[in-house]
Amino acid sequence: MTGGYITQQIVNGLILGSMYALVAIGFTMIYGIIRLINFAHGDVVMIGAFVTLGLLQILGWPFWLVSLCVLAAGAFVGLCIERTAFRPMRGAPQVTGFITSLAVSIMIQNLGIVFVSAQPRNFTFPGFLQQLLRVGPVSFRAVDLVIMATALVLMAALILLVRKTRLGVGMRATAENLDVARLMGININRTIMATFAVGGALAAVAGLMWGGKFGQIDPLLGFVPGLKSFVAAVIGGVGSIPGAICGGYILGLAEVLFVGLLPPIYSAFRDAFVFGTLILILLVLPNGLLGKRMEDRA
């Protein structure tokens, strides 16, 4: 086990972490604003991957245009989910929203199976993204670099949005206290829709990356990464955006190192490891690394 091997694993972990972080941001923003664990969020990842496949491979659009379209598609799906499933249920008990999100998730997955069939499809990025780059002992493809850079740019843009714009102020106020925010003249419906749109857009981009990284997509692909991103959000403290980013990278690194450094027999247990971590964190550190204290968790 040389230093080069470990560096390589760390790079892989960072790539995986970028994707988890992008999805976890959506989980955390939605939870922060309406206290809902949105399980359908992972399926937006799947939709993003299939939109990429359709535009890039079948219609042959240029890569930058496809990326923009994927962002837009994700935002649109997020909006639709909020409008049709969650808005009629606002104010209902937490668990009701949770069951609804499971229902939406199962519906999206099965609609995926109906329309694009359960057959996994191959997914290739254009040639210039497939180039193999070498830095010292570490080798990666150009697409990995693009993934990490895009993730960082999007995260920076998001933090600017939340910190500096009127919309961001509205989001933070709504997350703080929905009723008071409404009294202050913030349009709650628009703010919540914007949150779902931003979360959906980031998740869809994660889907584009997922396809590019692993080369195969199917309608059920979003579910497990979605759950793991939720774990990432919990690690960072649900409700905190910097927390979600940290949680994503921590989980990505931990998962890759768990598989890479332990003997191969254990690598089949990686999902058990991730969800064991989840239960442990919920019990020991219920507010996560950067989350605010909330009473109703444990």
Next chain:
Amino acid sequence: MRIQRKTLLVVVLILAGLGGVAVAQRSLNDYVLSLVNFVGIYIILAVSLNITNGFTGLFSLGHPAFMAIGGYTTAILTFPVQRKAYFLAGLPEWLARTEVPFLPSLLVGGVMASLAALIVGVPVLRLRGHYLAVATLGVLIIVQVLITNLESVTRGPLGLNGLPALTDLWWVFPWVVVTLFVSWKIKFSSFGRTMLSVREDDLAAECCGVNLFRTRLAALVIGAFFAGVAGGLWAHLVTAITPKSFSLVLAFTIVVMVVVGGAGSITGSVVAAVVFSVLTEFFRPMEERLNIYGLGEIFMALVMIFILIYRPMGIFGPREPRLLKPDDA
């Protein structure tokens, strides 16, 4: 006197059920018979999850995990010794040489599931609301991963197949009756009232001297026992068991039954279990003819969302029909 009349009604219903079983076993074809068996198993699952989820308000997605534990335990115990030798060569010596009749196997399966619920419940039940749901979902995935990887005992992803087809209505019907009976007794006892009080307002319940943790744990463990039994019945009905059988979709299906029927209502769980398992079966030929799979799931999710929007307490709410209620309740 009216109490006696109700007891009489129950006895008559059970006898009529047994008569129905006798007729059904003789006259129905295999397909319909297995469908009826599945309906029975779903009733056990929904009614037992209703104890955990409906009475006590613990939103658990771990039911299939307990089913899997019960199912695998039962399957390994009933597996014929001669076939174990080459089929499950990695088994420990004492397990490889035992072959147990169906009833004790089912009971052991249920007890193992309860034990697992006890071990899992002690840490996890400190969580509330949807955090509990997420943690139990984690438990489900961990159990799946463990079953997939403990190849010497479970044959991993291949699963166990060629199990003896022991399950028939003579097994399923009595277990449905037992589940209903236990659930009924719990609901209309002081213990059941304790559970309901924990669901309604845990702080107030605690102030009245209810031991929250013990009540929650009991609800999870009792639910898990019947899930384990149902898993055993399931395995010997399908005559095969794989880790994939106990998925999140199954957890969702059972939760849908409980919520649509009305969380806390035993009658509601039974009705919803019957309706949904028959409807899913109704969708299957259509899916095969059109070559479009997943219609049943989409339908179920839609029904779920509509019920939650327009009738959030479910069809029956927490109530039972008056005809069946004990008079003092």
